[in-house]
Amino acid sequence: MKSVHWFLFIFLLFFAPIASPMVQAFTGTYGINYGRIADNIPSPDEVVTLLRAAKIRNVRIYDADHSVLKAFSGTGLELVVGLPNDYVKEMSVNASHAMTWVKENVQAFLPKTSICGIAVGNEVLGGSDYELWGALLGAIKNVYNALKKLHLADVVQITTAHSQAVFANSYPPSSCVFRDNVVQYMKPLLEFFSQIGSPFCLNAYPFLAYMSDPENIDVNYALFQKTQGIYDPKTDLHYDNMLDAQIDAVYAALEDAGYKKMEVIVTETGWASHGDDNEAAATADNARTYNYNLRKRLAKKKGTPLRPKIVVKAYIFAVFNEDLKPGATSERNYGLFKADGSISYDIGFHGLKSSSADSLHLSMKAVQDQALPSSCFLTLTISAVASLLFLRQ
Ligand SMILES: *[C@@H]1O[C@H](CO)[C@@H](O)[C@H](O)[C@H]1NC(C)=O
Numbered sequence: 001m002k003s004v005h006w007f008l009f010i011f012l013l014f015f016a017p018i019a020s021p022m023v024q025a026f027t028g029t030y031g032i033n034y035g036r037i038a039d040n041i042p043s044p045d046e047v048v049t050l051l052r053a054a055k056i057r058n059v060r061i062y063d064a065d066h067s068v069l070k071a072f073s074g075t076g077l078e079l080v081v082g083l084p085n086d087y088v089k090e091m092s093v094n095a096s097h098a099m100t101w102v103k104e105n106v107q108a109f110l111p112k113t114s115i116c117g118i119a120v121g122n123e124v125l126g127g128s129d130y131e132l133w134g135a136l137l138g139a140i141k142n143v144y145n146a147l148k149k150l151h152l153a154d155v156v157q158i159t160t161a162h163s164q165a166v167f168a169n170s171y172p173p174s175s176c177v178f179r180d181n182v183v184q185y186m187k188p189l190l191e192f193f194s195q196i197g198s199p200f201c202l203n204a205y206p207f208l209a210y211m212s213d214p215e216n217i218d219v220n221y222a223l224f225q226k227t228q229g230i231y232d233p234k235t236d237l238h239y240d241n242m243l244d245a246q247i248d249a250v251y252a253a254l255e256d257a258g259y260k261k262m263e264v265i266v267t268e269t270g271w272a273s274h275g276d277d278n279e280a281a282a283t284a285d286n287a288r289t290y291n292y293n294l295r296k297r298l299a300k301k302k303g304t305p306l307r308p309k310i311v312v313k314a315y316i317f318a319v320f321n322e323d324l325k326p327g328a329t330s331e332r333n334y335g336l337f338k339a340d341g342s343i344s345y346d347i348g349f350h351g352l353k354s355s356s357a358d359s360l361h362l363s364m365k366a367v368q369d370q371a372l373p374s375s376c377f378l379t380l381t382i383s384a385v386a387s388l389l390f391l392r393q
Contacts, residue, residue: 022197025080025117025157026265029298031058031315032336033268036065038322040339044071046352047319050341051077054349060267060315062122064105073112080117080159081105083143085132088121092138095145102146106156117157118143119267123203125182125189126165133185136160137192144196153196160189161201161267164209164246167253172232173239173306176249177256190259200259202250203268203317206242207290207330211281217242223271223286224293237305243269243294243314248306264307266314269294272330273321273344282330288345291316291336295347 034047042050044067051059057078061068064081072079083091083101091098106115120143124136140158147153166186170176178186193200206222220227222242229240239245243266250264271290275282294314303310321335321344338344341352 023116023154023157025078025159026058026313026315027078027116028058029301029311029313030056030295031060031313032056033060033062033315033318034068035062035318035320035322035325036068037324038320038339040323041320042341042352044068046341048072048075048077050319050337050352058315060119066105069105069109069113069115072114073109076114078114078116080119081115082119082122083139085121085124085129088124088132088139089135091120091142092135095142098139098142099146099149102143102150102152106147107150107152110152110155115156117159118147119201120158120160122161123163123165124160125185126163126179133182136185137189140189140192157198158196159193159198159201159265159267161203163203164205167249170246170249172230172234173237173245173249174232174234174252176253178253183257187257190254190257190262194259194262199263199265200250200254201265201267202247204243204246204266204314205269205271206246207271207281207286209242209246211279214281219281219286223289224297225289235306239305241293241297243297244304244312247312248304251304251306263310266312268317269314270317270334272333273335274333275330276328279328279330282333284345287333288347291345292347 032051041047044065048071051057052075057076058080059072059077060080060082062082063084069079069081087101091101102118106118109115120140121132121136124132127133140160144153144158147156147158164170166178166182168177168179190200210217210219210222218227219225221229221240224241224243227240229238230245231238237248239248247264247266254260254262254264271287272279272282273284273287294316298312298314301311302308304312316336318334318336320337321333321339323332323339325331335344336347336349337351343349343351
């Protein structure tokens, strides 16, 4: 070996493990979902401006819209794209469709658009379409195999997000298990994800849990406010907020299923600022309190009572209020920002244009300091160096 080879060898020995072997799609702790079921929200370019000003680097979208992928090019924002539920069946039956989808919606935009992950389907298990339950793992495998063939499996992480509907008991957290009818689909999925190093993705809404039982749940517990919290006698652990308890409930279910080491990531959480008459908790005041405290909670970079060493990471739902979303009024009012780009309430971010609430800007310098080096990029660079090295030998 020439000395330059030795140098590279030693470089790789020490630095490769930082970026590999498992790809990590979520590098910070505070990300956001950029939902776009609206006809009145700012353009993708303006959204880039908004997110950069807020120093939010980790972003999820629910499709792979090319205007968004182009706008995110060269910005350093790290994007998880979505393969919508409507495509899951065809991706599971035909591997060549999965390959085409990955080529056109992911490979074509790399590396300038930093696509770090693909979420295949959203809240499929536990949902109402049983055929989709059976198709999910096949689709995931076909998309993963396509990434592998394109040498992108170390750059782009595959996941799928679950709602709380996949769980049976979740109170106290240690009693949580997967629902009987979900287990036969969930276990093979967990097995595959444990092989490829993907986390368990949870959409967690203390807002919904609180609204389902306001008589027995202290709203302060759901809002990260001062409260006596709950005690879990089996683990002897105390919880002072509901989100931590919801995450630990998932860890308990994973352990029960035999996957104690799998990481849990929150892919959606949020609180609606406006709702119908029967959604009394959906107020701007509660939404501000939840999102302000959540931001502080995530900035601490701390784990949960059951998994103190695994830092909690969450993508907030969502950037904007989305006027075309069906369902209850709350569904259209989860945005940190209104459709005109002004803030919905003040948690320390600035809108595209200022509003009265914006002038009350709070200083949250510590939580804004979340910029991290791009892991996608590091992995790409190291892969490139590695292939050069092996080619030359
Ligand atoms: C998969 O799709 C390709 C391209 O559309 C088509 O040529 C092929 O026949 C399909 N295979 C199956 C098994 O349906």
